Amino acid sequence: MRSFLLISLAASGLALAGCATISQEACLQGDWAGLGFKDGQAGHPQSRLDDHAKACAKSGVSPDPAPYFAARAQGLRLYCTPERGFTEGRLGHSYAGVCPEPAAGDFVVAYSDGRLIHEAESRLRRAESDRASADRRAEKRDREARGVEDELRNPALNDEQKRELRDRLNRLRSERRDAIEDGRRADWAIRDAEREVSALEHRFRPIYRGW
Numbered sequence: 708m709r710s711f712l713l714i715s716l717a718a719s720g721l722a723l724a725g726c727a728t729i730s731q732e733a734c735l736q737g738d739w740a741g742l743g744f745k746d747g748q749a750g751h752p753q754s755r756l757d758d759h760a761k762a763c764a765k766s767g768v769s770p771d772p773a774p775y776f777a778a779r780a781q782g783l784r785l786y787c788t789p790e791r792g793f794t795e796g797r798l799g800h801s802y803a804g805v806c807p808e809p810a811a812g813d814f815v816v817a818y819s820d821g822r823l824i825h826e827a828e829s830r831l832r833r834a835e836s837d838r839a840s841a842d843r844r845a846e847k848r849d850r851e852a853r854g855v856e857d858e859l860r861n862p863a864l865n866d867e868q869k870r871e872l873r874d875r876l877n878r879l880r881s882e883r884r885d886a887i888e889d890g891r892r893a894d895w896a897i898r899d900a901e902r903e904v905s906a907l908e909h910r911f912r913p914i915y916r917g918w
Contacts, residue, residue, distance in 0.1 A: 727762055728755065734763035743775035747782025750795065752803040783807070789817035793915045796821025799829070817915070824907050831900035834893050841890035848883035852876055 729742065746755045759770050785791070787806035792814035795802060798821075806814045855876045859869065 728758040729762045731763070731766050734759075734766045734768040737768065737771070739771045740774040740778040742770075743778035744782040746775075747779035747805075748785050749782075750786045750791075750800075750803060750805055752805055753779075784810075787811065787814050789813045790915060792817035793821040793911070797824045799825045820911055820915070824904070824911065827900060827903045827907055831897065831904055834896035834900050838890055838893035838897060841886050841893055845883050845886035845890065848879050848886060852879040852883065855879065 733742070742759065743756075753776075756770055756772060756775055763770065783805060787810040792802075796818040802815075802818055804811075855872055858864075859872050859876070864872070
């Protein structure tokens with residue numbers, strides 16, 4: 708199970724590499740050890756050096772892999788800890804499967820714990836957003852319905868105009884009721900998510916202190 712999770716997380720980390728990973732000035736400076744340490748500490752995959760090579764091609768500079776990878780291994784020691792794994796997961800960051808054994812096992816477990824927090828907090832934010840959206844829709848439909856009610860008081864309206872306005876008023880009232888019901892469901896989702904977040908905090912704070 709742990710191996711499967713590690714493979715999945717590594718696959719999700721492929722998006723870590725991006726274009727322009729290094730400035731032309733840094734290419735010319737050629738501090739490959741410093742860059743390797745920084746990339747290791749950030750949890751970037753080995754392919755990060757290929758991205759640097761592409762970025763430095765315009766300057767006619769090729770990275771020196773020996774000092775880069777030696778320093779990257781040192782940076783990984785700071786990255787591949789349970790505390791960092793938990794933080795990366797809690798913040799929703801990707802994991803590129805960079806940690807060597809035996810550190811990888813503890814890192815992935817902690818990363819998975821952090822992801823539980825991240826996902827629960829994401830559900831809470833979505834539920835809060837849904838509630839706010841439902842409230843806005845209900846208020847808008849209420850304003851529109853009051854406007855139609857005012858129009859219906861016009862004594863100059865003929866029967867067809869009155870019928871059209873009443874149909875519109877019924878639709879607006881129905882949509883307002885639907886929005887209110889959506890708000891109630893969002894309230895339930897908020898309470899469920901809050902309980903889940905609270906339970907996870909109670910579970911993990913004694914293990915991962917200082918977050």
